[in-house]
Amino acid sequence: MAWVDDDNASLLTDLYELTMAAAYLQDGFDHEVTFELWVRGLPPQRRFMVVAGLDTALSYLERLHFTPDALEYLDSERTFSADFLRYLADFGFAGTVHAMPEGTIAYPSEPLMRVTAPVIHAQLVETFLLNAVGFQTMIASKAARMYLAAQGRRFVDFGSRRAHGADAALKAARASYIGGAVASSLVLAGTVYGIPITGTMAHSFVLAHPDEESAFRSFARTFADDDIVFLIDTYDTVAGARIAAKVITDLASEDITVRAVRLDSGDLGDLAVRVRQILDDAGHTEVGIIASSGLDEHEVARLLDGGAPIDGFGIGTSMVTSDDAPSFDIVYKLVDDRGTPRYKASTGKVTLPGIKQVFRGPDGDVLALADESFDGHVPLLEPAMVAGKRVAAAPPLAEVRQRALDAIDALPDEATSLEPRTVDDWPVTVSSSLQHLADSTVPPN
Amino acid sequence: MAWVDDDNASLLTDLYELTMAAAYLQDGFDHEVTFELWVRGLPPQRRFMVVAGLDTALSYLERLHFTPDALEYLDSERTFSADFLRYLADFGFAGTVHAMPEGTIAYPSEPLMRVTAPVIHAQLVETFLLNAVGFQTMIASKAARMYLAAQGRRFVDFGSRRAHGADAALKAARASYIGGAVASSLVLAGTVYGIPITGTMAHSFVLAHPDEESAFRSFARTFADDDIVFLIDTYDTVAGARIAAKVITDLASEDITVRAVRLDSGDLGDLAVRVRQILDDAGHTEVGIIASSGLDEHEVARLLDGGAPIDGFGIGTSMVTSDDAPSFDIVYKLVDDRGTPRYKASTGKVTLPGIKQVFRGPDGDVLALADESFDGHVPLLEPAMVAGKRVAAAPPLAEVRQRALDAIDALPDEATSLEPRTVDDWPVTVSSSLQHLADSTVPPN
Numbered sequence: 028m029a030w031v032d033d034d035n036a037s038l039l040t041d042l043y044e045l046t047m048a049a050a051y052l053q054d055g056f057d058h059e060v061t062f063e064l065w066v067r068g069l070p071p072q073r074r075f076m077v078v079a080g081l082d083t084a085l086s087y088l089e090r091l092h093f094t095p096d097a098l099e100y101l102d103s104e105r106t107f108s109a110d111f112l113r114y115l116a117d118f119g120f121a122g123t124v125h126a127m128p129e130g131t132i133a134y135p136s137e138p139l140m141r142v143t144a145p146v147i148h149a150q151l152v153e154t155f156l157l158n159a160v161g162f163q164t165m166i167a168s169k170a171a172r173m174y175l176a177a178q179g180r181r182f183v184d185f186g187s188r189r190a191h192g193a194d195a196a197l198k199a200a201r202a203s204y205i206g207g208a209v210a211s212s213l214v215l216a217g218t219v220y221g222i223p224i225t226g227t228m229a230h231s232f233v234l235a236h237p238d239e240e241s242a243f244r245s246f247a248r249t250f251a252d253d254d255i256v257f258l259i260d261t262y263d264t265v266a267g268a269r270i271a272a273k274v275i276t277d278l279a280s281e282d283i284t285v286r287a288v289r290l291d292s293g294d295l296g297d298l299a300v301r302v303r304q305i306l307d308d309a310g311h312t313e314v315g316i317i318a319s320s321g322l323d324e325h326e327v328a329r330l331l332d333g334g335a336p337i338d339g340f341g342i343g344t345s346m347v348t349s350d351d352a353p354s355f356d357i358v359y360k361l362v363d364d365r366g367t368p369r370y371k372a373s374t375g376k377v378t379l380p381g382i383k384q385v386f387r388g389p390d391g392d393v394l395a396l397a398d399e400s401f402d403g404h405v406p407l408l409e410p411a412m413v414a415g416k417r418v419a420a421a422p423p424l425a426e427v428r429q430r431a432l433d434a435i436d437a438l439p440d441e442a443t444s445l446e447p448r449t450v451d452d453w454p455v456t457v458s459s460s461l462q463h464l465a466d467s468t469v470p471p472n
Numbered sequence: 473m474a475w476v477d478d479d480n481a482s483l484l485t486d487l488y489e490l491t492m493a494a495a496y497l498q499d500g501f502d503h504e505v506t507f508e509l510w511v512r513g514l515p516p517q518r519r520f521m522v523v524a525g526l527d528t529a530l531s532y533l534e535r536l537h538f539t540p541d542a543l544e545y546l547d548s549e550r551t552f553s554a555d556f557l558r559y560l561a562d563f564g565f566a567g568t569v570h571a572m573p574e575g576t577i578a579y580p581s582e583p584l585m586r587v588t589a590p591v592i593h594a595q596l597v598e599t600f601l602l603n604a605v606g607f608q609t610m611i612a613s614k615a616a617r618m619y620l621a622a623q624g625r626r627f628v629d630f631g632s633r634r635a636h637g638a639d640a641a642l643k644a645a646r647a648s649y650i651g652g653a654v655a656s657s658l659v660l661a662g663t664v665y666g667i668p669i670t671g672t673m674a675h676s677f678v679l680a681h682p683d684e685e686s687a688f689r690s691f692a693r694t695f696a697d698d699d700i701v702f703l704i705d706t707y708d709t710v711a712g713a714r715i716a717a718k719v720i721t722d723l724a725s726e727d728i729t730v731r732a733v734r735l736d737s738g739d740l741g742d743l744a745v746r747v748r749q750i751l752d753d754a755g756h757t758e759v760g761i762i763a764s765s766g767l768d769e770h771e772v773a774r775l776l777d778g779g780a781p782i783d784g785f786g787i788g789t790s791m792v793t794s795d796d797a798p799s800f801d802i803v804y805k806l807v808d809d810r811g812t813p814r815y816k817a818s819t820g821k822v823t824l825p826g827i828k829q830v831f832r833g834p835d836g837d838v839l840a841l842a843d844e845s846f847d848g849h850v851p852l853l854e855p856a857m858v859a860g861k862r863v864a865a866a867p868p869l870a871e872v873r874q875r876a877l878d879a880i881d882a883l884p885d886e887a888t889s890l891e892p893r894t895v896d897d898w899p900v901t902v903s904s905s906l907q908h909l910a911d912s913t914v915p916p917n
Contacts, residue, residue: 028481028528028535030639031639031641035664036473038659038662039641040659042657042669043672047676050677050693056680083474086473097663106695106697108694153676161634187486188603189800190607191637192607192644193476194639195636197474198474213484214490214549215476215485217549218483218541226488228491230805231595234814235496235591249495251551253491253551344799348799349798353794353795359633360675
């Protein structure tokens with residue numbers, strides 16, 4: 028089976044990273060450079076980002092190595108010199124990394140990560156860093172929109188089946204947890220990250236039983252002391268609710284508690300009202316209603332704004348694919364070469380030169396040179412790795428999540444809208460020193 | 473580092489697959505059922521699918537097992553019975569799988585895969601099968617749009633950095649190769665799948681040298697006998713083309729051949745004309761022009777329709793994220809339980825009951841019951857796995873790709889348009905026997 032793992036992740040790279048590295052080695056280039064990683068812009072409806080993926084990036088950098096198999100493949104594919112293959116055989120990432128901690132709110136043009144390293148080191152890691160930080164930041168940012176839409180209701184990641192492959196399912200569970208999901212249906216996310224896992228039942232389970240009542244009873248009997256949720260829409264939601272109410276009553280006499288029923292089709296707002304009534308009439312006011320079925324943040328907001336008595340949401344495809352923005356325009360660019368600020372002037376893709384820092388203050392962020400300082404402002408890029416080693420263990424995921432939610436809760440109103448921005452401005456100003464450097468840096472040819 | 477691998481892929485599942493399995497075991501349900509996997513619908517611009525992901529699905533099914541660590545985690549998370557945990561410890565997938573071979577053209581409502589197995593077996597694999605087949609089919613289908621747009625020009629997968637995590641980068645390289653890409657920039661796709669790999673250089677490489685000329689010379693010297701492509705837009709594309717032309721002339725005297733130059737920004741159509749002229753004036757008519765920069769199928773078609781002298785395309789984000797349709801509405805549903813056709817009647821999500829086959833004929837497909845036959849029609853679902861073992865080794869990837877391209881080349885004109893369909897009909901009819909079964913199957917309650 029073709030899995031990515033610690034031994035082959037070094038080849039999860041565009042070929043040109045390796046061919047450029049070979050050319051650098053041949054020319055004796057081993058001087059220090061700095062690359063920065065940032066998102067160039069966001070689609071109009073996206074008003075902020077929640078940074079995620081740093082842990083994956085740092086784990087990769089710490090473990091990066093080329094196995095004999097990898098070297099043999101490279102040798103067979105291109106005319107890499109023996110010197111270069113020996114260099115790769117001995118390679119370990121020795122650079123310094125500054126980064127925004129996971130869970131930080133960020134805006135376009137702000138470096139999320141800065142890599143200072145010998146040029147070959149900094150170049151070789153480009154593809155993987157963009158992949159890891161870009162994807163996870165995109166999903167955490169999307170989850171934050173669900174968090175805003177859910178207005179305090181719980182929502183759970185149900186998206187694994189529609190995620191883009193296996194790693195995406197796992198990393199999306201983590202990123203959506205950071206962005207506000209309370210749990211994931213993905214069991215692996217529980218084992219790997221300690222994320223709470225949860226689930227209900229599938230229509231096939233109901234269909235495999237003679238009727239809904241026997242399906243519900245079977246499930247409840249098996250998990251008497253766990254979270255029990257009945258799926259009630261396999262045939263007819265209202266009839267299913269009546270059957271569920273009856274079974275719940277019976278189970279109560281056995282001291283078995285059912286947490287909720289789930290609606291997965293139809294007019295969820297209308298059905299929730301009718302199902303709530305049925306449950307309440309049977310005395311089951313404590314039994315919640317969970318809704319799923321292709322929900323996105325707009326539909327969640329619409330249901331709640333319409334007063335639907337829904338207590339929780341299962342969010343799948345839209346969250347784990349970031350369906351309104353399935354990629355971020357994330358880049359990793361050389362900004363300093365041996366102390367000389369560098370930038371790319373290509374049409375429409377101008378970058379700011381120099382080693383930068385983001386300073387967050389009460390009135391917004393200042394994008395500035397790294398050696399500047401601003402009263403009352405906190406630098407967001409923190410040391411994450413020195414000489415190829417993490418400066419600290421990764422913080423607990425629950426702490427990362429809390430950082431994100433505290434920050435989202437503190438956002439100004441205009442940042443919390445789900446609707447498109449009408450003007451493309453961000454709470455970010457460029458410092459005069461950085462602007463001066465940008466104005467005075469001219470292309471070398 | 474958190475990777476998915478053969479030992480933990482069994483937990484790449486929604487929790488409910490396991491809780492339902494536990495309930496089935498408790499109730500002594502081990503009878504045979506059949507699930508089918510299909511795409512319910514496609515967005516208007518999508519006119520066909522190219523099936524991919526079967527190899528991943530079968531590899532998973534063959535290797536599926538629960539490790540002691542996995543069982544320990546499950547035991548800690550829910551009240552799974554000792555019986556159930558023992559069942560999982562001994563578990564191996566023992567089902568029968570029919571599937572469309574990878575590279576087959578398919579349409580909505582047609583089963584891409586059919587799993588017949590004891591109910592627990594069939595249920596446990598749902599999440600992974602949907603993830604693998606859904607994602608890879610989506611990407612192969614997107615690549616086929618690029619293939620149609622490129623009108624015979626070569627295009628290459630450049631998308632790894634924007635793919636949704638590590639597995640997506642690898643599987644997207646494979647799926648886009650099936651759908652028509654000639655190569656991938658992803659080195660791992662070469663080692664794992666034998667896909668041709670290719671690459672150029674990054675702007676950072678040019679920026680790290682004193683000027684473009686020295687960057688080009690350094691690169692060409694290092695890879696004298698390989699594919700050499702110069703990136704000419706770091707500062708000014710036209711000036712870069714003149715420098716490239718001069719270096720190419722000089723290198724020719726050293727018997728070093730440069731294959732192409734790459735444009736990665738600006739008005740690609742206009743620049744391609746100007747760069748072509750510069751290369752031709754310098755006698756480099758054999759040096760090609762490769763274009764990249766956020767291209768999708770529409771932009772590729774527009775450039776070529778406008779006569780842009782572009783010889784090849786690097787396609788990144790839009791292809792590996794399937795940006796116009798970042799998920800397919802793919803489902804895996806119970807259709808038969810102990811010989812009784814089953815279906816889900818939920819509002820808006822009605823499924824056809826019964827074990828089905830797709831028969832392809834000269835005038836389109838017939839979706840029918842598996843035991844039907846139609847003159848001049850070929851059944852598309854073929855035996856892929858019996859009693860948990862593949863019936864044959866996976867075909868070579870090049871053969872899969874050729875099957876797909878032959879089929880795309882043979883599509884009728886209306887299926888090859890990149891524009892939205894105006895009517896939602898597919899070249900698929902439902903057989904009268906299947907329709908009769910659907911009409912006569914009533915919900916059990």
